[in-house]
Amino acid sequence: MVNYSERWPQTVRTGILLLSIPVTLAILYWMITPDIRTVLIFDHSRFNVYTLWTSAYVHRNIDHLNGNLLGYSVALAALWPIFYRNNTQKELRNIVLAFLVVLPPLISVSDYLVYRYLLNVTDQVATRGFSGIVAALFGLLLVIVVKEVHTICQNWQRTTNYFLALILSILGGIVLYSGIGTLVIYISIVVGLVLVVFGVIPLDKLLNPGQMVQDIKTRPFQIGLISYGSAVLVFLVPALFPVNWIHQQSVTNIFGHAAGLLFGGLFGGGLVLLTLTEWGRTEVRKRSYLKPLLTTKLNIAILRRMVVLAILFPILFAAVSYHLTSTNAILTGATVLYASLLLFREIPTQPALEIESTDIAVHTDGSFIVSLESRNIGTATAEDVVAHSRIYDPKSDTSSFWVEGESLEDDPDERVDVEPSHYQQFGVSIDEEQIPNGIFTENVRIESKIGAVNQSYTTYDVLGREALDKYNEFVKAIKQIAAAT
Structure with a gap:
């Protein structure tokens, strides 16, 4: 409301x-x-x-x-x-x-x-x-x-x-x-x-x-x-x-x-x-x-790119018509070309993945899992989708290795396809040993990326320092519980 x-x-x-x-x-x-x-x-x-x-x-x-x-x-x-x-x-x-x-x-x-x-x-x-x-x-x-x-x-x-x-x-x-x-x-x-x-x-x-x-x-x-x-x-x-x-x-x-x-x-x-x-x-x-x-x-x-061309072609056509023929040509040419382009509505499509880090959880062995949610906002199925995460410090240019995650909704041993408008959950587990002590500055963060084999770009999401502070608090609490028992 x-x-x-x-x-x-x-x-x-x-x-x-x-x-x-x-x-x-x-x-x-x-x-x-x-x-x-x-x-x-x-x-x-x-x-x-x-x-x-x-x-x-x-x-x-x-x-x-x-x-x-x-x-x-x-x-x-x-x-x-x-x-x-x-x-x-x-x-x-x-x-x-x-x-x-x-x-x-x-x-x-x-x-x-x-x-x-x-x-x-x-x-x-x-x-x-x-x-x-x-x-x-x-x-x-x-x-x-x-x-x-x-x-x-x-x-x-x-x-x-x-x-x-x-x-x-x-x-x-x-x-x-x-x-x-x-x-x-x-x-x-x-x-x-x-x-x-x-x-x-x-x-x-x-x-x-x-x-x-x-x-x-x-x-x-x-x-x-x-x-x-x-x-x-x-x-x-x-x-x-x-x-x-x-x-x-x-x-x-x-x-x-x-x-x-x-x-x-x-x-x-x-x-x-x-x-x-x-x-x-x-x-x-x-x-x-x-x-x-x-x-x-x-x-x-x-x-x-075809949509961009669909906009640029009439402008170019109209400019040429303006110099070569009468004023009416600029309107006739533009409208006819627009109408013709709309006949070809089956433009080759491509997937487009959005990603968001939804949670960070800690295991008793000291590793932590970044939960990722991906949505395909394109009009084609994203094939063999895979997610990765790492720790990275942009100030010192120091990073851990990219770690591949697993799908949380399908067979973890197989990469998944994500259909248009569908969501997919991923989890990426990073071991504590991958974090070099004393190297990262206050700018350290968790980076995640996700992509598909038929997609020409990678989508990024970032969890900042507060996520790692939360992780450290979890580890400290787990160690206190373990010591008490």
Whole structure:
């Protein structure tokens, strides 16, 4: 049962921060004079460094300000409830603050490079407005929505298909919003979306609507947040990229919007990966005291090279189409290629093992057993899975030998296969004689690793000094009991 009263202090802090941003933007608009505002914008012909930051917080007119405040409010209305539900409001505050500090110069410089080297224009070009940060929030929302989808389906193939569905829908929104649609474009978008639906929802559930309704009832709030966030992306992101972006009195800064969306997705996605996923938290914890290891440590998120290609190919195809043919080709080519790629859903799969040290026990002979739990989060069976543990000191670079463990659920004499989404228990027994007395420093720890013959990387887990202290306490207690008897 969630105790919402415990979240109230975090909610208040988050609310104060998120509300202070539009208030500050409004104060800056109404309080500073036009002359000062001119000094704060990023003039491409002068390139004053401080304006790389300040330009994000000044606006051309009241409509410009209101449009950005509307986009900011809608994006946060989708993001905040998700972070609240996951009890990660502190992370939301940190990400927003990082956006405010880091992204303005990145967006401004990207804008400058496009105008200077692609369009060959610098005179009478000025960048201003909060829309780049708003676009970054939409990029973050895209990452968060996809992450929430993955927590439900626990399948990277379906998650990727949902991501492609959002991209296709946004492309379709750009077509409709700008009025440049053709029959070929509409057909390709519809075909792509139909294929994606079959890639996201299993066929047996599509044929059983009652079961789908029951699944929705089990987590209505989460699915509602995903639906709202997806709708925000599909209906509002296209408005950032009008095809006719040059107007009589102003210019829609589609390049700044694109940079904000990209940096928000990449930078925000990196922060989400490190702070809101178990993998990220584990890696941060490890690398605070781990030496670089030679063994390659890949995460399931980058395991499928074909998925990466499925994303890069349409971008490359679109870039070539942009230079060779009309504007419509960039949309037609991207959507048709996405739809074609989705036909090849049987991508060769690979196992992906996660590992966690669950306990440490001591035998009367002075040896201790590290209990390990492994889960296969990939989509292929992990064959001949084996676990190892050792004592290691990163400071003195001293270690004991790797000791192979045994499966606790199957025949100990045989290595086991672990099917997708299944768990397997292992135990690794390390003798006391393997610990060289007086060599290890206070940084000593227990390392464990687990792998399979058809897996291209090794997964690590670490028990720190406290685990060995616990072991020493156990040994001392056992010796006291033995002496008393």
